[in-house]
Amino acid sequence: xxxxxxxxxHADCDGKRTPRGKRGWKTFYAVLKGLxxxxxxxxxxxxxxxxxxxxxxxxxxxHSLAIRATDYSxxxxxxxxxxxxxxxxxxxxxxxxxxxxxxxxxxxx
Ligand code: I3P
Numbered sequence: 701x702x703x704x705x706x707x708x709x710h711a712d713c714d715g716k717r718t719p720r721g722k723r724g725w726k727t728f729y730a731v732l733k734g735l736x737x738x739x740x741x742x743x744x745x746x747x748x749x750x751x752x753x754x755x756x757x758x759x760x761x762x763h764s765l766a767i768r769a770t771d772y773s774x775x776x777x778x779x780x781x782x783x784x785x786x787x788x789x790x791x792x793x794x795x796x797x798x799x800x801x802x803x804x805x806x807x808x809x
Contacts (some may be wrong), residue, residue, distance in 0.1 A: 701805045703798060705730040707739065710780075711788035725775075725792070728757065732805055735762045737781075759783060766806040768799065779803050 708725050709718045728739035738750065739757040750758075763784035772778050772790060777799040781789045793799035 701730075701732045701801065702744065703730060703802075704728070704794060705739070705802070706775075706792040708790040708792075709787075710790055711786065713785050713787055715786040715788070730791075730802075732761070732802075732809075735760060735809060737761050737806070759787075759789065761806050761809060764806065766803040768803060781806065 704727060706725050706727050709722060712718050726741075728741060729744040731738040731740065731744065737759040738754060739759065740750070740754050759781065760783060761781070765780075765782045767780045767782075769778040769780050769790060775792050777793045777796055778790050779793070779799055779802065781791060783789075791802065793802055
């Protein structure tokens with residue numbers, strides 16, 4: 701599955717609150733491949749090698765959980781992604797259908 705997602709980093713490893721200055725929303729082109737959610741800046745280029753930054757932004761979704769962010773009302777179509785090492789991301793999808801599709805795909809791998 702692929703598509704644009706806007707990401708906010710809420711908690712780093714072990715659930716520590718991500719510090720100010722690193723909590724802004726950023727747009728990525730997301731590619732879910734196996735157990736990895738790749739987040740690339742800018743347009744998706746299938747043949748492009750992943751940059752160091754792309755690799756740093758990749759998220760392991762093994763033992764992770766995606767949940768609709770019903771308590772977050774500043775933006776629509778937002779879901780939480782909590783990873784096995786207790787990072788927490790918020791992702792905004794372009795519409796409700798895409799949001800549900802990402803949640804389902806992430807939770808059923
Ligand atoms: C963050 C940025 C986010 C905001 C977050 C800020 O600042 O303005 O948009 O989250 O608030 O800390 P920075 O880019 O300097 O990290 P919201 O859009 O959800 O308000 P927060 O610290 O209350 O999460």
